[in-house]
Amino acid sequence: MFLLKHSRLVSRTLSVQLIQPSYFRIQMSTVSTTNPKFQKIFKKVDELKPDFIQVLAEAVEIPAVSADESLRPMVIKKAHFLVDKLKQLGFEDIQLKELGVQPPPVNDPKLQLPPVVLSRYGNDPSKKTVLVYGHYDVQPASIEDGWDSEPFKLVVDEEKQLLKARGSTDDTGPLTGWLHVVRAHQEAGIELPVNLLTCFEGMEESGSLGLEKLIGQEADKYFKDVDAVCISDNYWLGTKKPVLTYGLRGCNYYQVTINGPGADLHSGIFGGVIAEPMVDLVQVLSSLVDSKGKILIKGIDEMVAPVTEKEMKLYEDIDFSLEELEEASGSKTALYEKKEDILMHRWRFPSLSVHGVEGAFSSQGAKTVIPAKVSGKFSIRTVPDMDSAKLTKLVIDHCNSVFEKLGSPNTIHAELIHDGNYWVSDPFNAQFTAAAKATKEVYGVDPDFTREGGSIPITLTFEEQLKTSVLLLPMGRGDDGAHSINEKLDISNFIGGIKTMVAYLHYYAESPEN
Numbered sequence: 459m460f461l462l463k464h465s466r467l468v469s470r471t472l473s474v475q476l477i478q479p480s481y482f483r484i485q486m487s488t489v490s491t492t493n494p495k496f497q498k499i500f501k502k503v504d505e506l507k508p509d510f511i512q513v514l515a516e517a518v519e520i521p522a523v524s525a526d527e528s529l530r531p532m533v534i535k536k537a538h539f540l541v542d543k544l545k546q547l548g549f550e551d552i553q554l555k556e557l558g559v560q561p562p563p564v565n566d567p568k569l570q571l572p573p574v575v576l577s578r579y580g581n582d583p584s585k586k587t588v589l590v591y592g593h594y595d596v597q598p599a600s601i602e603d604g605w606d607s608e609p610f611k612l613v614v615d616e617e618k619q620l621l622k623a624r625g626s627t628d629d630t631g632p633l634t635g636w637l638h639v640v641r642a643h644q645e646a647g648i649e650l651p652v653n654l655l656t657c658f659e660g661m662e663e664s665g666s667l668g669l670e671k672l673i674g675q676e677a678d679k680y681f682k683d684v685d686a687v688c689i690s691d692n693y694w695l696g697t698k699k700p701v702l703t704y705g706l707r708g709c710n711y712y713q714v715t716i717n718g719p720g721a722d723l724h725s726g727i728f729g730g731v732i733a734e735p736m737v738d739l740v741q742v743l744s745s746l747v748d749s750k751g752k753i754l755i756k757g758i759d760e761m762v763a764p765v766t767e768k769e770m771k772l773y774e775d776i777d778f779s780l781e782e783l784e785e786a787s788g789s790k791t792a793l794y795e796k797k798e799d800i801l802m803h804r805w806r807f808p809s810l811s812v813h814g815v816e817g818a819f820s821s822q823g824a825k826t827v828i829p830a831k832v833s834g835k836f837s838i839r840t841v842p843d844m845d846s847a848k849l850t851k852l853v854i855d856h857c858n859s860v861f862e863k864l865g866s867p868n869t870i871h872a873e874l875i876h877d878g879n880y881w882v883s884d885p886f887n888a889q890f891t892a893a894a895k896a897t898k899e900v901y902g903v904d905p906d907f908t909r910e911g912g913s914i915p916i917t918l919t920f921e922e923q924l925k926t927s928v929l930l931l932p933m934g935r936g937d938d939g940a941h942s943i944n945e946k947l948d949i950s951n952f953i954g955g956i957k958t959m960v961a962y963l964h965y966y967a968e969s970p971e972n
C-alpha cells in the first residue's frame with residue numbers, strides 16, 4: 459500500500475481538486491476536454507485515478523535497480539509483475555524475451571540480463587499499430603542519499619498533489635500509464651483506435667544492453683506491423699508548459715581503472731613509499747573537463763555540427779528561464795545565464811560528467827586506507843555529428859597519455875562501458891501533429907517542441923530498424939528529480955499524461971498519413 463502524507467486528509471483522498479496553474483485548472487479540474495469524443499474516456503481516467511495510483515504504488519515497491527547486480531532478481535520480479543498486469547488487461551502474445559548474460563565489466567560472469575516484455579493488444583489489420591516503449595528498471599536510491607522518505611515506497615502527498623518514489627517519473631509512472639490507457643478504454647466501453655504493442659525493457663538505466671540485437675531480430679517478426687513508436691520517458695522542459703520532444707543526446711559511458719598494490723594498505727606504513735592508485739586517478743579525471751564545463755579532450759569540438767542561424771531562432775522561442783533551471787537544480791550554480799546558452803549546452807553541445815569512483819573510501823569517518831584498485835566513472839553526452847567509435851578512441855588515448863606523463867608504476871585500463879546514439883527527428887510528422895493536438899486537448903495550450911539533454915539509447919535503433927518515426931511524449935515535469943533524491947510525479951501530470959496518451963492514439967489513428 460502507498461503512504462498517504464497528511465493522514466487527516468485520507469477521507470478525501472484523491473478526490474480533491476487538483477492544485478494547478480490557472481490555465482491548467484480550467485482544463486483539468488473536471489472532464490478536461492472540449493471534444494465530446496473524449497468526454498467519456500477522460501471522465502473514466504479521472505474516476506480510475508485511485509486505482510492507477512495503487513498500481514504505481516505496487517510497481518515502485520519493487521527495487522528494480524539495473525545497475526546493482528545484487529538487485530537483479532528484483533528487476534526480473536518487476537518484469538513478471540508487468541506480465542501479470544498485462545494478462546489481467548487481456549493483452550495477448552505476452553513474451554518475456556531473454557537477452558542472455560550481461561557482458562563485462564561485471565562481477566558475476568553468469569549474470570542474466572533482465573527480460574524484455576513484449577505484448578499485443580488488438581490485431582486488427584484495418585488499424586494502425588503503435589509500439590510503446592518504456593523501461594521498468596530504475597536508478598539506484600537509498601534513504602541515506604537524503605530522501606525525505608523511503609525511496610521504494612510511494613508517498614501520495616495530498617498537500618502538494620504529487621506522487622513521490624524512485625521510478626515515479628522515470629519511468630514506472632509513464633510506463634504504467636500505457637496500461638491505464640487500455641483500462642480506461644475498456645471501462646468506458648470504447649474501442650482502442652489502434653493495435654498496441656509493448657516493448658518494456660529492464661536495462662535502460664544501464665545502457666539498454668542486449669535490446670538493440672533483439673529489435674533487429676524482431677523487426678520482421680513481432681514488430682513487423684509497427685507503424686509508429688511512442689516513448690514516454692522524458693520530461694517537460696520546465697514545470698508549466700507541456701512539450702513534445704524531437705531530439706536526445708547520446709551517452710557514452712566510460713570507466714578508467716588504476717591498479718596498484720595487491721591489497722588495500724595502511725597509509726601510515728605504506729604512505730609515501732608506494733604509488734597510490736587514487737592519486738593517479740584524480741589526475742586523470744581532472745584532465746577531462748574544467749570547472750566551466752569545457753571538455754579538455756582534444757578532437758571532440760571538431761566533431762560537433764556547427765550552430766546555424768535558423769537553429770538559433772528556435773531557442774529564442776522556447777519558454778524557459780535561468781530561474782527555472784535554478785529551481786529544478788535547487789541551487790544558483792548555473793554555468794550560463796542566457797536562456798539560449800543554457801538550452802544549447804543542454805541539447806546540442808556535448809558535456810562530460812564525472813560520476814564517481816568505485817573502490818575508494820566513501821563513507822563517513824576518517825579511514826586511513828590506501829585503496830589498491832580504483833575505477834573512475836564518467837560519461838559524455840554526445841550530439842550530431844559525433845561518432846561513437848572515434849570518440850572512444852580519443853577518450854582512451856587521452857587517458858593513457860595523461861597517465862603515461864605521470865610516470866607512475868601503477869597500471870591503467872580505460873574502457874567504454876556502453877554507448878547509445880543521439881537522435882533528432884522531424885517534429886512536423888503525423889505522430890507529432892497528433893500528439894500536439896492531444897496536448898492542446900488536455901492542457902489547453904500548444905506544446906513547445908524541445909530537444910532533451912538526456913538519452914534513451916534505443917530511440918535511433920527503433921527508427922532505423924523498424925523504419926518508423928519515433929515520438930517522445932513526456933509525462934512529468936522538469937523539476938521531477940529523475941535520478942536524484944525525492945523523485946516525484948505531479949498527480950496532474952500523471953492523469954494529464956494518461957489523457958494525452960489516449961488522445962494521441964485517437965488522433966494518430968485518424969491521421970491520413972503514417
Ligand SMILES: NCC(=O)N[C@@H](Cc1c[nH]cn1)C(=O)O
Pocket residue numbers: 628629662663664665691692709711878912913914915940
Ligand atoms: N529517462 C531517460 C534516462 O534517464 N536515460 C538515461 C539513459 C542512460 C544512458 N546511460 C546510462 N543511462 C540517461 O542517463 O539519460
Ligand SMILES: [Zn+2]
Pocket residue numbers: 593628629662691692
Ligand atoms: Zn528513463
Ligand SMILES: [Zn+2]
Pocket residue numbers: 597628663940941
Ligand atoms: Zn533515467
